[in-house]
Amino acid sequence: MSHVFSRATIHPLRACVVLALVVCAAFVMPAIFAAAAPSASTVEVNITKFAFAPKEIAIAPGTKIVWTNHDETPHTVTSNDKSFASKGLDTDDKFEHTFASEGDFTYYCTVHPFMTGVVHVHKQ
Numbered sequence: 098m099s100h101v102f103s104r105a106t107i108h109p110l111r112a113c114v115v116l117a118l119v120v121c122a123a124f125v126m127p128a129i130f131a132a133a134a135p136s137a138s139t140v141e142v143n144i145t146k147f148a149f150a151p152k153e154i155a156i157a158p159g160t161k162i163v164w165t166n167h168d169e170t171p172h173t174v175t176s177n178d179k180s181f182a183s184k185g186l187d188t189d190d191k192f193e194h195t196f197a198s199e200g201d202f203t204y205y206c207t208v209h210p211f212m213t214g215v216v217h218v219h220k221q
């Protein structure tokens with residue numbers, strides 16, 4: 098009886114170790130590979146207090162930027178060369194764009210043209 102009991106108490110510990118290894122393999126290893134290949138990443142830009150934050154950002158080609166409007170006021174993300182343009186973004190709305198090629202891309206909010214930002218896309 099005591100033999101069964103001790104197996105029952107050790108087994109969850111083993112399961113815990115296995116779980117830790119699985120978590121390590123599932124999350125830590127991809128993170129290491131992702132750090133080695135930054136071209137497939139996503140970067141967040143916040144729209145808050147009538148400004149893009151960060152206003153200026155440098156990324157590698159292939160990076161996706163996700164803008165999120167945290168203001169109570171609608172804003173847009175509109176590039177000066179019209180290569181990308183969001184609809185009017187209400188509170189908590191998101192807009193994303195993947196920058197495939199190198200260059201400097203300036204953008205602004207069509208509702209508030211004083212709101213400007215720039216994305217520098219260069220191999221890093």
Ligand SMILES: [Cu+2]
Nearest residue numbers: 172206208209
């Ligand atoms: Cu705006």
